[in-house]
Amino acid sequence: MKKTTLLQRKLSFLLVFFVYQFAFSQSGSLTGKVTDAKGQPIIGANISVDSSSKATISDADGNYTIGGLTNGEVSVTASSIGYATQKNKVTISGATTLNFELAEEANALEEVVVTGVVNPRAKIKSSVSITTLDVKQVEQSAPRSTAEIFRTIPGIRSESSGGEGNANISVRGVPISSGGSKYLQLQEDGLPVLLFGDIAFATADIFTRFDRNIAKVEAIRGGSASVLSSNSPGGIINFISKTGKTEGGSMVTSFGLDYNDFRTDIEYGARIGDGLYFHAGGFYRTGEGVRSPGFSANNGGQFKMNITKEFESGSVTVYTKFLNDRAAAYMPMPVQVTGTNASPNWSSVRGYDATSGALQSVYLKHNVGLGPDGNVRRGDVADGMNPVSKTIGVSANFDLGEGWKVTNNGRFSSNSGQFIAPFPAEVASASTIANSFGAGSTLSYANNGAAFNTANGLVARIHMFDTQLNNFNNFMNDLRVTKKFDKVGVTAGYFKSIQNISMSWLWNSYLQEVSDNNPRLINVTDASGTLLSDNGLYAYGTPFWGNLARNYDTQHGVSAPYANITFDATDALSLEGGIRYDMGQVNGSFAGGTSSAFDINNDGSLSAPEQNVFAVNTTSTTAVDYDYDYVSYSIGANYLLDAQQSVFARYSKGASAKADRILFSGLDYLDGDKINSLDFLAQAEIGYKRKFAKGYVYATFFTSTTTEEGGYEATSNSIIENDYKSLGLEVESSYNVNEDLNLRGAFTYTKAEVTSGANNGNEPRRQPKMMYNFIPTYKFGKSDNTLGLSFIGQTKSYAQDNNELVMNGFVVVNGFVEFGITKGLSLNVAGNNLFNTLAITEAEEGSITDNTTNIVRARPLPGRSLSMALSYKF
Numbered sequence: 001m002k003k004t005t006l007l008q009r010k011l012s013f014l015l016v017f018f019v020y021q022f023a024f025s026q027s028g029s030l031t032g033k034v035t036d037a038k039g040q041p042i043i044g045a046n047i048s049v050d051s052s053s054k055a056t057i058s059d060a061d062g063n064y065t066i067g068g069l070t071n072g073e074v075s076v077t078a079s080s081i082g083y084a085t086q087k088n089k090v091t092i093s094g095a096t097t098l099n100f101e102l103a104e105e106a107n108a109l110e111e112v113v114v115t116g117v118v119n120p121r122a123k124i125k126s127s128v129s130i131t132t133l134d135v136k137q138v139e140q141s142a143p144r145s146t147a148e149i150f151r152t153i154p155g156i157r158s159e160s161s162g163g164e165g166n167a168n169i170s171v172r173g174v175p176i177s178s179g180g181s182k183y184l185q186l187q188e189d190g191l192p193v194l195l196f197g198d199i200a201f202a203t204a205d206i207f208t209r210f211d212r213n214i215a216k217v218e219a220i221r222g223g224s225a226s227v228l229s230s231n232s233p234g235g236i237i238n239f240i241s242k243t244g245k246t247e248g249g250s251m252v253t254s255f256g257l258d259y260n261d262f263r264t265d266i267e268y269g270a271r272i273g274d275g276l277y278f279h280a281g282g283f284y285r286t287g288e289g290v291r292s293p294g295f296s297a298n299n300g301g302q303f304k305m306n307i308t309k310e311f312e313s314g315s316v317t318v319y320t321k322f323l324n325d326r327a328a329a330y331m332p333m334p335v336q337v338t339g340t341n342a343s344p345n346w347s348s349v350r351g352y353d354a355t356s357g358a359l360q361s362v363y364l365k366h367n368v369g370l371g372p373d374g375n376v377r378r379g380d381v382a383d384g385m386n387p388v389s390k391t392i393g394v395s396a397n398f399d400l401g402e403g404w405k406v407t408n409n410g411r412f413s414s415n416s417g418q419f420i421a422p423f424p425a426e427v428a429s430a431s432t433i434a435n436s437f438g439a440g441s442t443l444s445y446a447n448n449g450a451a452f453n454t455a456n457g458l459v460a461r462i463h464m465f466d467t468q469l470n471n472f473n474n475f476m477n478d479l480r481v482t483k484k485f486d487k488v489g490v491t492a493g494y495f496k497s498i499q500n501i502s503m504s505w506l507w508n509s510y511l512q513e514v515s516d517n518n519p520r521l522i523n524v525t526d527a528s529g530t531l532l533s534d535n536g537l538y539a540y541g542t543p544f545w546g547n548l549a550r551n552y553d554t555q556h557g558v559s560a561p562y563a564n565i566t567f568d569a570t571d572a573l574s575l576e577g578g579i580r581y582d583m584g585q586v587n588g589s590f591a592g593g594t595s596s597a598f599d600i601n602n603d604g605s606l607s608a609p610e611q612n613v614f615a616v617n618t619t620s621t622t623a624v625d626y627d628y629d630y631v632s633y634s635i636g637a638n639y640l641l642d643a644q645q646s647v648f649a650r651y652s653k654g655a656s657a658k659a660d661r662i663l664f665s666g667l668d669y670l671d672g673d674k675i676n677s678l679d680f681l682a683q684a685e686i687g688y689k690r691k692f693a694k695g696y697v698y699a700t701f702f703t704s705t706t707t708e709e710g711g712y713e714a715t716s717n718s719i720i721e722n723d724y725k726s727l728g729l730e731v732e733s734s735y736n737v738n739e740d741l742n743l744r745g746a747f748t749y750t751k752a753e754v755t756s757g758a759n760n761g762n763e764p765r766r767q768p769k770m771m772y773n774f775i776p777t778y779k780f781g782k783s784d785n786t787l788g789l790s791f792i793g794q795t796k797s798y799a800q801d802n803n804e805l806v807m808n809g810f811v812v813v814n815g816f817v818e819f820g821i822t823k824g825l826s827l828n829v830a831g832n833n834l835f836n837t838l839a840i841t842e843a844e845e846g847s848i849t850d851n852t853t854n855i856v857r858a859r860p861l862p863g864r865s866l867s868m869a870l871s872y873k874f
Contacts, residue, residue, distance in 0.1 A: 028069035028092035032099045034058045034078055040784070042102060043824055044248035044873060045080040050087075055271065057247040061823070078102060079246070124689050127576055127636035127648040128223030129155070129700045131732060134216045137744070140775050141790045142814040142830040144290060144865065146210045150237065151792050152773045154730040154746035155221045155702075156184075159766070159841040161859040163289075164298075164327035165206030165385045166419075168766075168842070169197075171221050171234040172704050173726025173752035174681060175764040179203070183234030183656050183681055183706075185225070189241055189319065189395065191411050191476040195499035195556060196231055196659040201419040201467040202503065207387045208239065209323060211283045212250055212267045213304045215242040221730070222683040222702060226632040226654025227578035230495060230558050233632065233654030233681035241319065243308055244269025244279035254869035257829075261287030261298060261867075268874075275310035285325075290832075290862040293328050293360035294518040295382050300325030314398030319411075321391040328384040329421035331465070332844050332857040333359055334458065334514050340850040341804045346838055349514060349855065350456040355836055355863025357516025359422040359460065363447060364510065364521060367420065367466045368600060369540050370615035372504040372551045376600060379420050379466040379506065386418040387469075403484035408477070415472035419465065425544050426461040427514065427855050433459040433524075437538075440527025443511070445520050446536045452522060458514035458855065459522055463507055463542045470553075471502035489566040497558045501660055504616060505550040509539040532608045540600065541593065541614025549593025551616045552660050554624055557585040577635040582657070584628045584677075589621040590663045624663070626672035630655040630680075645690040653682040658709075676709030695735035703727040722801065724764055726752035740779040747772035759801040766842055768794040768809065784820030789813065800846030805856070810839040812861060828869040836864040 034045040041062025048055035049066060052074075058064045069092045076098060079085040083102035090098045123130060131153045143149045147160035147167030159168040159176070169181035176182070180198030186208055187193065193204040210217075219237045226233040249268030255261060267281025284301035291297075306319035335354050339345040348354045364381060371377035393411030400406060426433070430452050434441045443452035443459065452459070480493040511522035511533065521536025532538055541547040564578035594617035600610050636650030655678045668674040687700035706724040732746035748771045754762045777788035793811030798804070816830040833839075839861040848854040 028071045028094060028096060029065065029067045030069060030076065030090070030092060030096050030098055031063070031065045032097050033062045034064065034080070034100045034102065035062055036083070036102060042080050042083065044246070045078055045083075045100070045102070046246035047076065047078050047100075050075040050077060055247075123698075124646050124691065125574065125638060125640065127574070127638040127650050129221045129685060129687055129698075129702075129730065130223070131219045131746075132216055133219075135212065135214065138210065138217065139828075140744075140777055140788045140816065141773070141792065142816055142832045143210075144832055144862065146205055146208055149210055149217065150219070152746065152775065152790070153219045153237075154732045154748045155700075155728075156219060156235075156237075157767070157771060159859070161330065161839075161841045161861045163330045163385065164325070165208075165387070166201075166203055166329050167205050169205070170767075172683065172702050172730075172748075173724070173728060173750040173764070173767055174234050174704055174706055175708075175722065175724050175752075176766060178661055181205070182679070183232070185229050185232035185236050187229070187236055187238040188321075189393070190238060190409050191393070191478060192229065192231075192497070194415075194472065195474060195476075195497050195558065196657070198661065199472075199501060199659055200661060201465065202417075202469050202472055202501075206385050206417075206419070207323065207389050207415060207472075209283075209302045209325060210239065211281070211302060211304075212252065212265045213241050213279065213281045214239050216240050221700075222652055222685055222704075223636065223650055224564070224576070224578055224634045224652065226652045226681075227562055227564060227580045227634045228493075230497065230560055230582055231656045233652065233656060233683070241304065241306060242267070242269055242279045243306060243317070244271070244277040245308070247271060248874065249281070250871060250873045252869055252871045254867055256287065256290070257866040257868055259288065259290050259865055261285065261289055276308070278305065278307040280305040289328055290865045291328065291330065291356055291358040292516065293358040294362035295360070295365065297328035297360065297382065297384055298326065299382075300327075300386070311398070313400070314396065316394065316396045319391075319393050319395070321389060323387055323389040326382065326384055326386045328358065328360060329419060329465075330358060330859065331421050331423040332842065332859045333357065333424065334427045334460065335840070335843075335856050335858040335860065337805075337848050337854045337856045338852070341847055342806060344806055344808070344848065346808060346840055346858075348838070349458065351454065352456070352514050352516045353863070354838060354858075354860045355833075359424065359462065359512070359519070361512065361518045361520070363518060364422065364462075364464075364512065364536065367464045367506070367508055369466075369506055369508055370598060370600070370613060371506060372468070372470075372616045372618065374615065374618065376602075377506070379418065379464075379468075381420055381422070381464075383418045383420055385421075388415070388417045390414040405482040405484075406480070407482075408479045410475075410477035412475050413473060415469070415474065417469040417472075419467040419469060421465050422462045422510075422512070423465050424460045424857050425463045425509075425542070427458060427857060428461075429457050430454075430459050433461060433511065437524050437532055438526050441532070442525050443522050444525065445513075446523045446533075447520055449523075452513070454513045454515065456514055460512045460514055460519075461544060462510040462512050463545065464510065466506045466508070468504040468506065470504060471500045474499040487568040491564040493562045493564075495558070495560040495562065497556075499556045499558075499659075500554075501556065502553045503660075504552075505548055506615075507542050507548055508537055509542050509544065510536045511538060512536065530608065534601075534607045534609055537609055539614070540598075540609055540612070541595070543614075547593055547595070547614045549614050549616050550664065551591045551618070552588075552663065553590065554586060554588030554660070554663075556657075556659060559583045572640040574638050576637070578633065580632040580654075582630050582632065582655070584657055586627075587625045589623050591617055591621040592664065593617055594620070622663075622669060624669040626669060626675055626677070628657060628672050628675070628677045630657075630678055644692070645688070647686070647688050649686045651682075651684045653680070655680045679709055680707045681705070692735070694737075695733065697733040698731070700730045701728075702730065722754050722759065722764070723756040724752060725755050726750055742777050743774075744776075745772070745774040754801055759803070762801055762803040763798055765800045765846075766797050766807070768797040770795040784818075784826060786818045787816075789815045799843035799856075799858075802846045804847035805843065805845060807840045807843060807858075810837050812837055812839055824873045826871050826873075828871060829866070830869070831864065831866045833861060833864050837861075838863075
């Protein structure tokens with residue numbers, strides 16, 4: 001027994017000794033402070049000890065502490081968004097101090113990019129034209145919608161006048177032939193939001209929301225986009241989410257000062273275990289928005305979350321998104337134009353302010369008719385653009401050793417929703433509209449029966465674009481395997497996607513006065529006294545356009561193997577080339593409409609509109625079953641002139657497949673050889689990149705050739721078919737004049753031309769020769785007080801391809817001022833379109849009658865709006 005007790009004592013002594021030794025060896029700690037060049041603390045900076053899981057963030061005073069370190073030399077990295085990353089070596093010996101002074105990051109060419117490249121690399125070493133915007137840079141341009149963010153990207157033309165979505169987005173003079181972003185792919189974390197960017201009433205930006213979950217936006221023009229994504233020969237805009245690897249979060253509450261809108265955002269991310277971290281956040285908003293629709297047009301929000309587990313040789317991220325948002329869709333509206341086609345004067349119509357008015361009205365809240373199943377249904381105009389998206393995805397990457405690497409990014413999205421908005425098919429005098437129903441017809445207000453007497457004398461023929469987005473589910477998966485052989489890297493990939501497109505067009509026709517204050521509905525009575533309309537509705541359907549009740553039910557599958565080779569020929573010269581083979585399969589059906597008598601309001605009698613109700617004809621469908629394929633390729637080179645500058649060149653060619661816009665064209669949809677399903681785009685570019693101690697400059701000369709085979713545009717009810725060519729120059733730059741003043745800007749010169757058809761030799765519609773932005777920011781007082789302006793403009797362009805009516809050039813001035821109230825808490829006041837400029841981005845009419853007063857249906861940017869936001873970073 002004594003021997004046992006003695007043995008226990010010896011073992012206890014040894015255990016205590018080893019524990020002491022271990023604790024002593026782990027007793028080192030590191031403390032310090034992270035500041036900027038002016039000595040002000042940087043809150044939320046990420047400090048990590050390399051080759052370990054030890055990391056923390058700086059507190060409200062910029063201080064940090066990391067404990068449990070082994071004594072000896074270690075490398076420590078400090079980073080924060082907007083500042084240059086700094087890495088220092090330090091010898092840990094007990095309590096050790098290491099301070100960091102971070103410089104502001106004006107030199108974006110050192111930033112590592114992941115979009116449009118097979119392996120992440122610095123911009124200065126990449127043979128592509130790419131722009132990166134972080135959250136701070138986005139806020140400096142005071143955007144009111146996701147599409148407005150793109151206006152500061154060189155080469156990108158974003159017509160953001162339609163509201164939160166449904167924007168027309170083009171790149172480098174490549175035309176907007178049918179709406180949306182046909183040649184440019186919107187992505188979230190490396191996968192397309194939708195397989196096609198120009199689906200009618202379901203463009204990719206409708207299902208995309210920018211909030212504080214986003215770490216940065218990367219935009220590539222041309223380059224390798226055609227090889228690394230389907231339907232994206234023009235470029236890629238990629239929204240990259242925060243991961244939580246850098247701990248911290250923010251709360252932001254904003255509201256309109258001169259308009260009714262409220263929004264709150266919250267996000268947070270942190271480590272929750274060894275190599276395990278998460279990020280979660282979202283927003284919710286409600287209010288009318290920057291225009292006056294007469295009801296709460298903005299109502300909804302988004303939630304996103306991801307969790308990442310790091311392993312010794314890689315990581316796995318699981319991510320999810322839930323989006324259910326409502327925002328008004330703004331169609332072209334009445335604008336007065338005088339003067340001549342070549343020198344027009346654009347202004348608001350009497351009684352309708354084009355910078356703040358809306359065609360939506362409290363008098364027209366619902367659209368009732370027959371649904372695709374033949375039953376009575378009611379659409380709520382307040383739904384506007386209402387995307388509903390439920391997403392789950394997994395991204396994994398592993399280093400397999402001996403130069404092998406494998407990555408896979410897969411996502412399933414359940415997408416549906418609604419698009420409903422009033423479109424002015426015609427705006428004319430009351431007498432013109434009345435006589436279209438027969439000589440002697442008269443107009444009266446639907447709400448009180450009084451004779452029409454609106455001061456401007458104008459009436460709008462409204463087609464209610466009521467479109468159900470039944471099923472837009474998709475699956476996307478991108479698998480890549482890379483092998484590195486000394487100076488050569490070979491990547492083989494396989495992209496698979498399935499995209500459903502199921503929607504129903506359930507449109508009706510109304511008459512409405514032209515007013516920016518809840519326009520009233522108009523009834524029409526014929527010469528015999530017979531009422532031809534019911535509460536402003538004169539047709540269940542759109543007879544003015546030959547009726548357009550439609551139903552689409554198609555599924556689009558794409559299988560695309562691709563390969564890419566990189567060759568570091570020397571320390572300065574790198575070469576890259578890639579090829580992709582897209583194979584598409586389309587099947588399903590579509591149906592047009594038919595008319596019948598139907599008692600919609602169930603009152604036992606048939607009103608004039610009910611005697612001819614146009615609805616989807618479910619008994620007569622057209623089968624769809626065809627294939628297509630195309631090859632895309634790209635080759636590029638980058639040469640480092642020295643550590644500060646490089647030049648690059650690239651040629652690429654790819655295609656974009658049509659989806660819904662090819663249907664209802666009278667083609668043989670059972671034979672892919674007889675269908676004009678593809679449009680092709682080829683681009684060549686030569687670029688120069690230069691970094692300075694306080695900034696950078698990036699210039700790219702480009703040319704492009706587009707071969708189109710025609711696509712349907714709903715707003716003009718026509719097939720647009722043209723070929724195009726363009727050449728131009730993109731320049732972007734940023735420069736820190738001193739510690740307080742930064743100047744950032746970009747411009748794009750484009751000379752574009754239609755090269756086929758009746759408009760051969762003309763400029764493509766809505767394409768200005770020059771687009772530009774200039775964004776100066778100035779820090780004053782303390783480093784957390786900032787004043788900024790943004791000047792975003794373009795030169796004149798033509799309304800349509802016939803090159804008659806000119807849309808004047810414009811510059812929109814935005815501004816913001818941010819005050820630091822206390823540690824982590826700031827107040828921001830922002831103004832958009834401060835001078836209330838009437839900026840026209842598109843027009844339906846291609847010409848006017850010179851030297852008379854004309855009414856043109858055009859889509860202007862919203863006018864002046866002021867907002868305030870209270871932000872807390874933690």
